[in-house]
Amino acid sequence: xxxxxxxxxxxxxxxxxxxxxxxxxxxxxxxxxxxxxxxxxxxxxxxxxxxxxxxxxxxxxxxxxxxxxxxxxxxxxxxxxxxxxxxxxxxxxxxxxxxxxxxxxxxxxxxxxxxxxxxxxxxxxxxxxxxxxxxxxxxxxxxxxxxxxxxxxxxxxxxxxxxxxxxxxxxxxxxxxxxxxxxxxxxxxxxxxxxxxxxxxxxxxxxxxxxxxxxxxxxxxxxxxxxxxxxxxxxxxxxxxxxxxxxxxxxxxxxxxxxxxxxxxxxxxxxxxxxxxxxxxxxxxxxxxxxxxxxxxxxxxxxxxxxxxxxxxxxxxxxxxxxxxxxxxxxxxxxxxxxxxxxxxxxxxxxxxxxxxxxxxxxxxxxxxxxxxxxxxxxxxxxxxxxxxxxxxxxxxxxxxxxxxxx
Numbered sequence: 001x002x003x004x005x006x007x008x009x010x011x012x013x014x015x016x017x018x019x020x021x022x023x024x025x026x027x028x029x030x031x032x033x034x035x036x037x038x039x040x041x042x043x044x045x046x047x048x049x050x051x052x053x054x055x056x057x058x059x060x061x062x063x064x065x066x067x068x069x070x071x072x073x074x075x076x077x078x079x080x081x082x083x084x085x086x087x088x089x090x091x092x093x094x095x096x097x098x099x100x101x102x103x104x105x106x107x108x109x110x111x112x113x114x115x116x117x118x119x120x121x122x123x124x125x126x127x128x129x130x131x132x133x134x135x136x137x138x139x140x141x142x143x144x145x146x147x148x149x150x151x152x153x154x155x156x157x158x159x160x161x162x163x164x165x166x167x168x169x170x171x172x173x174x175x176x177x178x179x180x181x182x183x184x185x186x187x188x189x190x191x192x193x194x195x196x197x198x199x200x201x202x203x204x205x206x207x208x209x210x211x212x213x214x215x216x217x218x219x220x221x222x223x224x225x226x227x228x229x230x231x232x233x234x235x236x237x238x239x240x241x242x243x244x245x246x247x248x249x250x251x252x253x254x255x256x257x258x259x260x261x262x263x264x265x266x267x268x269x270x271x272x273x274x275x276x277x278x279x280x281x282x283x284x285x286x287x288x289x290x291x292x293x294x295x296x297x298x299x300x301x302x303x304x305x306x307x308x309x310x311x312x313x314x315x316x317x318x319x320x321x322x323x324x325x326x327x328x329x330x331x332x333x334x335x336x337x338x339x340x341x342x343x344x345x346x347x348x349x350x351x352x353x354x355x356x357x358x359x360x361x362x363x364x365x366x367x368x369x370x371x372x373x374x375x376x377x378x379x380x381x382x383x384x385x386x387x388x389x390x391x392x393x394x395x396x397x398x399x400x401x402x403x404x405x406x407x
Contacts, residue, residue, distance in 0.1 A: 025100070026071040032096025033064035033088065063088045067097045078108050082118075086125045095152070098126070099160040106164035119161055126153040192367050199368035200375070219245035275309035276336065279316060283334065286320050292331045293320070299338030308396050311372050312336075312345050315380075318369050319347035319392040328352045330389065343396045351388025369394070 067088060070081035085101025088094035102122060106115040130149035222242035229235035274282070283293045316334055323332050330349045337344040366382050369392075373380040378396040385391055 026068040030064040030068040095156045098156045102160035103164040106161040122157045123153040195367045199371040273310045295334045315345045315394045345394045348391040
């Protein structure tokens with residue numbers, strides 16, 4: 001709650017500064033014109049040169065207006081404020097405009113040489129009135145005044161210039177971090193989209209295997225029915241079914257060809273797709289690698305659609321792959337739960353017994369699994385366990401016809 005209030009306050013303050021900041025700065029600079037460094041409206045140099053006293057207020061007002069206008073022009077031009085700061089110091093010993101001008105000069109410098117040139121030039125201008133007074137022998141000026149002018153140069157030129165350089169460096173670092181974060185976000189989005197595309201291609205090929213098998217059986221049965229038909233009407237219907245099935249196989253093959261060209265990295269599988277029947281072989285491979293894996297089956301095992309069983313197999317396979325990469329020889333449990341209307345897969349591992357050097361990977365495996373499970377109207381969850389470890393869970397809904405014995 002406190003953090004949200006603080007964030008809201010910062011945003012409100014930022015909006016106020018964005019809208020009124022330049023006007024506020026112009027007002028501060030204008031008022032600062034009437035506050036010279038030595039506390040008098042006209043500095044001692046002017047007094048010693050017999051400047052008319054009535055000229056002081058007029059000159060101060062002119063410098064105040066010029067300084068305010070220069071601040072308002074900052075969005076387009078910087079040099080008016082920098083110039084006005086130096087002029088205001090020479091004429092009236094005005095330090096506010098000089099300090100703001102020094103900050104602006106180094107904050108917006110585009111080349112490294114510019115801040116150095118400004119520091120040298122502005123420092124010379126700041127000590128010029130005192131050195132000139134000492135040179136021409138104005139009474140009351142001595143070594144102490146020269147030291148004071150050097151301090152003024154450091155305070156009103158050097159310090160604001162350093163702050164300007166620091167602000168510029170900080171801004172560049174923040175911009176670099178923001179650009180890097182945006183680049184990483186774009187890259188992550190592209191990789192996630194690529195993983196989704198590849199996973200959809202895999203799913204489409206799995207569907208092709210299942211659908212092609214069923215349609216092929218349908219075509220064979222239709223051909224047999226056409227040959228053994230007892231009447232012409234049945235033969236014509238069987239021929240229509242057989243022809244339609246062949247066209248469906250051709251179109252299905254064309255679709256898979258398009259998917260293959262869109263995802264060359266993943267080629268179509270020529271062998272049978274693994275299902276839950278092959279799960280023990282997969283677990284034995286992990287056990288051979290030194291990972292203690294236990295399997296628990298709950299409920300009554302049922303024959304399920306090949307596409308669904310293949311997706312469940314892939315969930316276990318990818319979860320074990322993550323254990324290999326990130327958890328080493330952590331104890332792992334695989335649960336296959338057969339429910340009345342769902343099939344649940346749960347793969348959970350404990351924290352690794354010793355520090356493990358993670359193996360490199362794309363990081364998109366879980367993204368692909370989520371896509372695969374959601375394509376089957378399922379739910380997918382991958383979370384860290386309390387106290388260490390990781391859990392991958394998937395739930396696949398079973399439609400009533402999914403429990404029918406496949407042909």
